[in-house]
Amino acid sequence: MRHAAWPEDSDRITPEDLAREALALAAAAGAERFHFVGTSIGGVIGQQLVSQHADSLLSATLTNTGAVIGTADAWNTRSANVLELGLSVMAVDIVPRWFGPAACEQQPALVEGWRVIMGRGDDRSYALLCELLGRVDFREKLGEHRVPLQLVGGSDDVATPPETLKALAQCSSASDPVILEHVGHVPSVECPDRFSQILLDTLT
Structure with missing residues (x-):
């Protein structure tokens, strides 16, 4: 939001x-x-x-x-992809990276819940935050x-x-x-x- x-x-x-x-x-x-x-x-x-x-x-x-x-190039690429595809699509790949293999295997519902929540976020705000991380x-x-x-x-x-x-x-x-x-x-x-x-x- x-x-x-x-x-x-x-x-x-x-x-x-x-x-x-x-x-x-x-x-x-x-x-x-x-x-x-x-x-x-x-x-x-x-x-x-x-x-x-x-x-x-x-x-x-x-x-x-x-x-x-990370790197500025990687963050700027993610920002552009989010603006083009939307968080609802990008969250499928992004969220599993946040959890270790143990959590992905033992708590799949937790990981899926986070994917759903992230997919409801504001694309533009997330893209701006990605660009911020590329400059930090x-x-x-x-x-x-x-x-x-x-x-x-x-x-x-x-x-x-x-x-x-x-x-x-x-x-x-x-x-x-x-x-x-x-x-x-x-x-x-x-x-x-x-x-x-x-x-x-x-x-x-």
Whole structure:
């Protein structure tokens, strides 16, 4: 669904646009400072908050993300394909990439449910987010910050493999990422118990 802040003629969304929305949601909830948790593009939002709005954060847990994710060519190609074919078609190939083989085999209804939900999304908004990911590069922006930073990834994540998380750790002065075995791109869905325990350990 298109956000009201993204007009029909908008040709670009930036990490700062999304970070401002996160800050606005926190303000609406009455939180001057907060713990942030974000996966994938949510992790990009977290990196923007860490780099530009550190005073608002108590901590940041970033999962299955990277300072650089994929290549601009790949993201621009996906954006063009989504605009041509639509998310309802593209979701058939995209969603299974988010889950590890264990989840695809043991929880097919879960994967299918995510495919259906993604297929109902707004094509234009998703395309703009793809183009954003093609431009993202936080490698020189996270060297100095005061935010406790926890990184988490999945051993079977093909979208942001463990090496991507390790590279993010190096450029952000974070400790080595926690890599969950037999987990893909969405640990909060694939292994909610293990992921919840990581969050509790981090927050306490």
